[in-house]
Amino acid sequence: MxxxxxxxxxxxxxxxxxxxxxxxxxxxxxxxxxxxxxxxxxxxxxxxxxxxxxxxxxxxxxNDISQAEKTVVNLTMGSSRSRYHKDMSSKIVTFDEIHADAALAKQFGVRDGAALLRIIRLRYTDKQLYSLEYAYYVKSEVPSLTLNSINHSIFNYIKKKYNIRINNSDQYLSQDKLSNEAANLLGMQPGTACMTLQQSNYYNNDVLFNFSQTIYVFPNLSFYFHAANQSGN
Structure with missing residues (x-):
């Protein structure tokens, strides 16, 4: 409730x-x-x-953190929950099923060989390229997705269909150089430095159901994170 x-x-x-x-x-x-x-x-x-x-x-x-602005990403809300996503469109590059290799298992803490639903998509706002997203859903927790959910809000879909909502997340924000594949999809030069968010999402008793890597290319982005003083001092 x-x-x-x-x-x-x-x-x-x-x-x-x-x-x-x-x-x-x-x-x-x-x-x-x-x-x-x-x-x-x-x-x-x-x-x-x-x-x-x-x-x-x-x-x-x-708190006035310009939630209506497309240039602010509220990481405390989760990158996929920010208000501007209501006005975003997607171009699906890949939607398939794979099995986690050793690199993915090590990077995100998923079981080696686990079945995953993989989505690679370009995201746009006002027809301007916003980001490139590599998203993976653990199939044992999220058995299927629809094309409509992938084009709009995957998290809303799995909340309604599987009663999965994010309990906690691990997020790492870094400036990384574009791989050849990412650069080709973005129409940019390989090795270009971009802000990249790596995120792992858990529900219930810390069960991993999703992890992703989002490469931001929209100009003049700001990243907001809220921290509360838990010490009482």
Whole structure:
């Protein structure tokens, strides 16, 4: 329940239905007809995404991190969950089934020889090339995908079909040189340095279901990450 409320609050924030702050906890309790504990759990999720901050005695204020801008990638939300993806289109380069080789197993921690669904796709926003994405789904956890989901939102599809939602992620952002294959797909020179996000996604009890590598080529991108002080100091 609180996950659904959190998603609804995130949707409202992304679409600027709340201007400066969230409604009070009491107002949210009435809006969703749930307990205060459920509302607080939902707000905790929203806060963990870096979208709101609590000001003692004043409520929950919305962080302005330009969610509507295509030049901001909120890594705390997960690269595939950022608002701009609603306006993105895809060109599928490859959609097939492979088995993890030793290199993939070592890079992402998947079992060597595991069956994987592989998607290689170019992503565009306003008809401008945005990124090249290599995505892999562990077939034992995600048995199948549709072409429609690959062209739009894979994560929405697997949440509805397999009840899989991201519990936690490992993300590594680095500046890497383009391989010959990636450069050819992007129409760029091999060896060009690009920002690259490597991500592994887990659900339930840290079960790996997806990992990916996204190469960003859209100009003037900024990467946002929210960190909370857990020490209490």
């Amino acid at each position: 609180y996950h659904d409320i959190a998603n609804d609050l995130i949707h409202s924030i992304e679409n600027k239905l709340f201007k400066e702050k969230l409604p009070t906890e009491h107002q949210l309790m009435e809006r969703y007809n749930v307990s205060r504990n459920t509302i607080r759990k939902a707000i905790d999720i929203v806060a963990q995404k870096g979208l709101v901050r609590r000001v003692q005695g004043s409520g929950y204020f919305i």
